[in-house]
Amino acid sequence: NAGVTQTPKFQVLKTGQSMTLQCAQDMNHNSMYWYRQDPGMGLRLIYYSASEGTTDKGEVPNGYNVSRLNKREFSLRLESAAPSQTSVYFCASSVDDNYGYTFGSGTRLTVV
Amino acid sequence: GESVGLHLPTLSVQEGDNSIINCAYSNSASDYFIWYKQESGKGPQFIIDIRSNMDKRQGQRVTVLLNKTVKHLSLQIAATQPGDSAVYFCAENIPYGQNFVFGPGTRLSVLP
Numbered sequence: 001n002a003g004v005t006q007t008p009k010f011q012v013l014k015t016g017q018s019m020t021l022q023c024a025q026d027m028n029h030n031s032m033y034w035y036r037q038d039p040g041m042g043l044r045l046i047y048y049s050a051s052e053g054t055t056d057k058g059e060v061p062n063g064y065n066v067s068r069l070n071k072r073e074f075s076l077r078l079e080s081a082a083p084s085q086t087s088v089y090f091c092a093s094s095v096d097d098n099y100g101y102t103f104g105s106g107t108r109l110t111v112v
Numbered sequence: 113g114e115s116v117g118l119h120l121p122t123l124s125v126q127e128g129d130n131s132i133i134n135c136a137y138s139n140s141a142s143d144y145f146i147w148y149k150q151e152s153g154k155g156p157q158f159i160i161d162i163r164s165n166m167d168k169r170q171g172q173r174v175t176v177l178l179n180k181t182v183k184h185l186s187l188q189i190a191a192t193q194p195g196d197s198a199v200y201f202c203a204e205n206i207p208y209g210q211n212f213v214f215g216p217g218t219r220l221s222v223l224p
Binding site for chain 1: 120144146148153154155156157158161201205211212214215216217
């Protein structure tokens with residue numbers, strides 16, 4: 001049972017490049033989330049998907065887009081990467097929005 | 113206590129002692145709380161949860177206490193072990209919201 005799988009684990013981008021972070025869960029969870037984690041800032045919500053077919057902005061959505069491809073997969077896209085987007089990105093899922101999350105192992109992104 | 117900044121609050125304890133990690137949450141309407149543990153290079157991992165109709169809940173070596181009067185949550189770890197060294201986050205779920213709000217975290221360092 002893999003839980004939440006994120007790819008890639010590490011990525012270096014040049015300013016202005018685009019990329020998509022992939023996330024998949026095999027627990028039949030309804031809700032999925034993307035967070036970024038910066039030193040001393042804790043976890044900040046970028047976007048979430050309460051259920052298949054819906055997405056909503058979180059605390060820090062600017063510069064990102066998401067797609068809930070199906071119940072299992074929730075991707076995060078950076079259209080034009082900026083150094084301020086250097087961070088560790090975590091995907092998480094939960095049964096619904098009133099249950100605890102299962103997190104992936106993270107993607108460490110550096111934008112130069 | 114919790115603070116926002118570049119450096120996490122740090123709690124250092126001797127191996128075998130009990131640890132108490134504190135968290136002040138933000139919203140008096142929050143009705144569900146979770147403690148997560150994050151080891152270096154990994155995603156946060158669920159430890160224990162508590163709903164607002166309780167003031168104490170015990171797990172294996174861990175106890176969570178909730179004081180709604182002062183909006184305070186604590187995590188007690190009994191007989192702290194080296195494997196407990198990590199960053200600990202509290203998270204609160206606000207009713208009718210669709211995600212948890214995370215605190216900035218506390219680093220627990222276990223001394224031999």
